[in-house]
Amino acid sequence: MRLKDKVALVTGASSGIGKAIATRFAAEGAHVVVNYRPGGKIDTDAAQAEVAAFGPRALAVAADVSKRDDVQRMMDQVISEFGRIDIAINNAGIEIKKPFLEVGDDEWNRVIGVNLFGSYVVSQICARQMVKQGDGGKLIFISSVHEDIPFPDYTAYCASKGGVRMMMRNLSIELAPYRINVNNIAPGAIATPINQAVLDDPTASKNAIGEIPWGRFGRPEEVAAVAAFLASEDADYVTGSTYYVDGGLTQQVTLY
Ligand code: BGC
Numbered sequence: 001m002r003l004k005d006k007v008a009l010v011t012g013a014s015s016g017i018g019k020a021i022a023t024r025f026a027a028e029g030a031h032v033v034v035n036y037r038p039g040g041k042i043d044t045d046a047a048q049a050e051v052a053a054f055g056p057r058a059l060a061v062a063a064d065v066s067k068r069d070d071v072q073r074m075m076d077q078v079i080s081e082f083g084r085i086d087i088a089i090n091n092a093g094i095e096i097k098k099p100f101l102e103v104g105d106d107e108w109n110r111v112i113g114v115n116l117f118g119s120y121v122v123s124q125i126c127a128r129q130m131v132k133q134g135d136g137g138k139l140i141f142i143s144s145v146h147e148d149i150p151f152p153d154y155t156a157y158c159a160s161k162g163g164v165r166m167m168m169r170n171l172s173i174e175l176a177p178y179r180i181n182v183n184n185i186a187p188g189a190i191a192t193p194i195n196q197a198v199l200d201d202p203t204a205s206k207n208a209i210g211e212i213p214w215g216r217f218g219r220p221e222e223v224a225a226v227a228a229f230l231a232s233e234d235a236d237y238v239t240g241s242t243y244y245v246d247g248g249l250t251q252q253v254t255l256y
Contacts, residue, residue, distance in 0.1 A: 001028050002029070002233075003231060006030045006087055007033070007082040007087070008088075008231065009033040009085060011065050011088075011089065011090055012091045013034040013035055013036060015192065015193050017190060017192055017224070018035075018091040018092065019220070020219075020221050020224040021224045021228075023053070023054060024227070025054075025224075025228065025231070027055075028232075031055065031082055032058045033058070033074075034050075034059065034060045034061070035061050035062075035074060036062055037092070038062040040062075065114060065118030065119075065121065065122055066113035072125060075126070075129065084133055086130075086138065088123060088126040088140070089227060089231075090118070090122055090139070092114055093142065093194075095154055096111055097154060099153055100155045111157055112156060112159065112160050112163075115157065115164065116160040116163045123167075123171065127171070127175055131180075135179070136178065136180055138181050138183075138230065138231045139168075140184070141168050141183070142184075142187065143161050143185065143242065144161045144186055145186050145187070145249055146162075147162050147165040147184065148162075165184060168182050172240030181230070181235060183230050183239060184241070184242040185227060185243050185245055186243065186245065186246065188245065188247055189217050190218040190222075191218065195217070199217070213247060213248030213249070215247070218246065218247055222245055226243050
């Protein structure tokens with residue numbers, strides 16, 4: 001058990017990569033705070049029932065990470081339940097496919113609000129608490145290969161992930177004196193609901209797989225395994241890094 005008795009917050013943990021990380025962390029002995037979007041896919045009752053599967057002292061909290069008040073309320077709940085926070089996984093994320101010429105301010109702000117502002121607020125509130133505790137901590141961002149690789153029709157998404165990359169690099173310096181490790185995981189094409197349309201379309205799916213040297217989509221559990229390492233003491237000297245979990249996608253630059 002790599003995370004015995006650590007308190008770990010996972011944002012956007014009701015599905016996909018977030019859910020896999022919450023499940024893995026519980027198996028590693030952590031107390032997991034399972035954050036999900038209010039009015040989202042799971043309601044409070046379902047969340048309470050489901051959360052038992054994450055571990056004996058898991059806590060489900062509805063909070064919209066794009067709203068500071070929501071995040072503050074969530075953290076107040078975490079502190080009153082567990083008394084501390086050791087690990088924060090900034091996983092909540094959305095994407096909207098739209099040609100740049102047609103993107104509306106509202107769509108732009110929603111994507112930036114959840115992916116970039118949300119990661120900032122959650123990290124700031126958690127880091128302040130970690131500094132107060134005085135014994136370090138781990139901040140992990142679930143970024144994307146698109147923190148680096150362009151993705152036409154997803155400009156807000158790429159801007160948000162590129163922003164997360166720079167935020168992570170800055171924080172790795174600013175928070176090092178407090179022994180808070182800050183790292184990114186950049187997943188490639190993972191079989192999760194965010195990719196459902198592609199997964200359901202045999203041609204799109206085949207094309208996507210054709211771009212991946214490993215020849216298949218990734219599994220959420222494969223991202224969770226790297227998160228478990230980065231959240232553990234084994235990674236105490238790892239900070240300011242991006243870990244690609246993409247089956248080689250990032251290296252696949254072919255000109256012809
Ligand atoms: C996006 C997916 C995309 C993948 C690889 C992820 O960040 O959310 O939609 O399939 O990157 O391009």
